Amino acid sequence: MSGEFTLDLAAERMILKITRINGKPVNKLRMLQMGITPGTRVQVLRHAPLADPVEIVVRGTKLALRRDEAKDIAVIEAD
Numbered sequence: 001m002s003g004e005f006t007l008d009l010a011a012e013r014m015i016l017k018i019t020r021i022n023g024k025p026v027n028k029l030r031m032l033q034m035g036i037t038p039g040t041r042v043q044v045l046r047h048a049p050l051a052d053p054v055e056i057v058v059r060g061t062k063l064a065l066r067r068d069e070a071k072d073i074a075v076i077e078a079d
Contacts, residue, residue, distance in 0.1 A: 023072035
């Protein structure tokens, strides 16, 4: 993929860079508290069989995000 897209669309094993976080302020705060911040690298480990949740690695920590949460995280492919 080229350009900006959302985390829920990323393929497994992709290494990405977070560009922005959208959504409700309470959800944005939760993402920031988990270390999901603009400029941070993130890797998609796998999607669950029904695409919900998405397992990612951020700052060395594995996290599972609901698909709705992943849709609010804009990313680009990392350098």
